[in-house]
Amino acid sequence: MTMMVKDPGTRIDFEIDWAAAYPDGQAIVASAWAVVPDEEGGLSIAGSAHDLTQATVTLATGVAGHVYRVTNRVTMSDGQIDERSVAVRVEER
Template sequence: MNLYLKDPQARIDHEIDWSAYLAGQHVVASVWHVSPAEAGGIVVEADAFEDLRTSVRLSGGAVGRLYYVTNRVALSDGQEDERSIHVRVEER
């Protein structure tokens, strides 16, 4: 997992490149989750996907908190997989 720093006022995009993990398949569905889900926490504003990449726009978050942002994908051959990133919110 990767650790990213985020200001609570920032709206930032993150991307996962799935090409290294896929053996001829492609992404057909993508869902993002933030944990912990809490009032004033990080919010998924928008998300998108292409055959080999997924992306998410994050906003908000409580200063000093660490969030796990997980992307779960469905693949063209019926398999499912997920990858997560850590996002720590700090005043920057």
């Protein structure tokens, strides 16, 4: 799992490119993002979007010293469902 570092006062975009995993021309038809743990003042999803091959999330806030799992779950045009996660460590920078 990939690890990234984020300051609690920043908003950052993170993107997953699903095209390499599905090279046969399949497209993303639905995308959902989740953050665990869900806690007061914790890492939050400020926005999200997707196109045919990429899913993007905007992450905000977070408690310094905490680590969160951010998961993207997509449904592809052929009905397959897949997900990927990234760990986000929040630190004052």
